[in-house]
Amino acid sequence: MSEFIIRNATINDIPLLVDTIIEAEKSGTDVLSYSSIFGLSEEEVRKYLNDILYEEIDGCELSVSSFIVAECNGKTAGAVSAWIEGAEGIPSAVIKGNLLNYSLPKRCIENAVRVNEIIRDLDIEYFPNTIQLGAGYVVSEFRGKGLLGLLESEIIARLAQTNPNVKQVWAQIFYCNIPSIRTFEKANFELVLTKESSNEEILKYLPSNKKVLMKKELVVK
């Protein structure tokens, strides 16, 4: 039996969720896209992600309701996010864009104007009415126990149960994030697409110039 208790995230988990978003964005590198794109320090990114999560707007990767959390002996051990794309008729990119515009200072938006054209080379659309896996993170002392895979399979099972019409799970991963890609492969995800940018400047803003799209068909029971 698992030593972990898995539950829905609450606003009390926001510090862990901020760590999760930041570590997943970095994908094992030092490049934090929220810092490089918006011209913010990591501390500032933490503050704004905290503010955004406190808004409790559902339906995107910056929604508390998109996360589940694992606990072990009262300590939070890790978190993952996933959501049903366009569940309320609004694409998650629009919800996230609204939150960013509302929460970030104008100087960040001016910074992003310059970067937008460079990073769009790796833009991959989210397909409506599918499960989209977002950020995943395990606190260092709980690594090596397969917790990330456990959290991912749990969140997929929960979303599939409450949304029986949804048939596919998708994940977008930076190519440098080998552990994450291996976890998805072990969970029978297949590689569908690799997107690469030849613009070396992209590495100033993103952890990799290559992104992969992986998919899993849900088995109807």
Add this chain to the structure above:
Amino acid sequence: MEKIEIVKNLTVIFRSVLKNDSLVLTDELTANDVDHWDSLSHMLIISEIENKFSIKFKLKDLNKMRNVGDMIEIISSKL
């Protein structure tokens, strides 16, 4: 401001942010229909709209916008 004038201004903003000179806005158009209308582009579109029309959206206004038609309606209500 008339709807036609709002659409004209929005078209300039959308074409500029999305780098798509042939984009035609319709009431039914959503982010799912247009290449590169991702979270960052959406943030820039909303910011440009606020600058152009000298308005500031509330978060609850923004989260009612399912398509361009909703966007036009909310802009109209603020002018």
